[in-house]
Structure formats: C-alpha cells, structure tokens
Amino acid sequence: MTAYKVKWQELSDVKQELAARDWFPGTSGNLAIKVDSNPLTFLVTASGKDKRKVTEEDFLLVDEEGKPAEQTSLKPSAETLLHVEIYKRTRAGCSLHVHTLDNNVISELYGDKGFITFQGQELIKAFGLWEENASITIPIIPNTAFIPQLADEFAQHISGDAGAVLIRNHGITVWGRDAFEAKKWLEAFEFLFSYTLKLASLRQLQGTN
C-alpha cells in the first residue's frame, strides 16, 4: 500500500470512531493527516460533507498552502488553513477539529478568561504529564468567520508536537504526532470538559437544596 492509502485508511478509521461518538453534528468538524513533510502534503476532509458517512470523496490531498495537490472537484475544508499552521510549525502528523456541546459550553463559560486549566484529574496523564498535581491549560480564542484571521490567531497558540486550542462557541482543534496521539488528546479534553460541566451543575443543584 502507498503512504497515501495507508494515511487515508488511518484518517478514515479515526473519522468513524469520532462519528460513533456523534462528534460531527450538522456537517461540522474537519480532520487532517500528514502524508509528506518535504514538500508538505496532507489529506484533509472535503468541505461541507456529512462526516458520519464513509465515501471515496471523504478526503483530498492538499499542499503547504492548503490548496488541492491533485486534480479534484472536491473543496478542501473551509478550515484547512488551521491545519496548515499546525504542520508548518510542528512535527505533528494528525490534527482533528470537532464541535461538541461540551466544548462549546466550556469555551463560552471561560472565553473571557481566555483559557481553562485542569488539575487533580487522573486523565491529565493522557497528556504525558505524570507528576503529582500536574495541570494542563488550553487556550480559548475568539471565533471569526474570516478564516485567514482565525488561522493567524490560532497560530499564536501552537506549540509542541501535540496540543489543543478551543475556539469560542465553535469547537476544539487538537494535534498530535500521529492519529493515536491526536485522538487521545481529543478524548481526554472532552472528558475534562464534560466532567467540569457536570460537576458545576450538580454543585449548583446541591447549593439550591
């Protein structure tokens, strides 16, 4: 199998796992996987598709500018430039973007602060942080419909070969050295978002009783 086909299958597998979690409401979400570093090419989801479906038109190959690197009638994801910024600045091999109810609510609750920090959770070890009382912070940036501006703002928060950024009332973008790591980071953050929201609402309920 060619690298292209191996990467296609890898990204397709991740896509199906995230779809099974119902993390692509209303055609939202986009996924990418690096195929080559020099020159940069990566597979990215085609824009506007229902990402729950598995088809031969799920992904297309794009270049270092996020433009199609092959003859195709498909349009790359509207947010391809965010994936470009990740691959230009890190050695990441895979990047995932999903809109979930929990990541949107967390991004609105902590949006004015510009970040949220988690501590005292076993799952923080998923980020490779094994020390006692380790903490992890995820930045929250404002959303804008003008993607080059969003990509510029997003790029300021890219550091390391694995990482994550929340876009306010929009979604999360995570990246990792490979698909396994990117998915691990995504699942771990979504767990922490969900835990935080559930605990906050139960505490509030407790306070009113």
Ligand SMILES: CSC[C@@H](O)[C@@H](O)C(=O)COP(=O)(O)O
């Ligand atoms: C209808 S979802 C909103 C989109 O603008 C976008 O945020 C998104 O995640 C999916 O866009 P896409 O172009 O399909 O990759």
Ligand SMILES: [Zn+2]
């Ligand atoms: Zn989006």
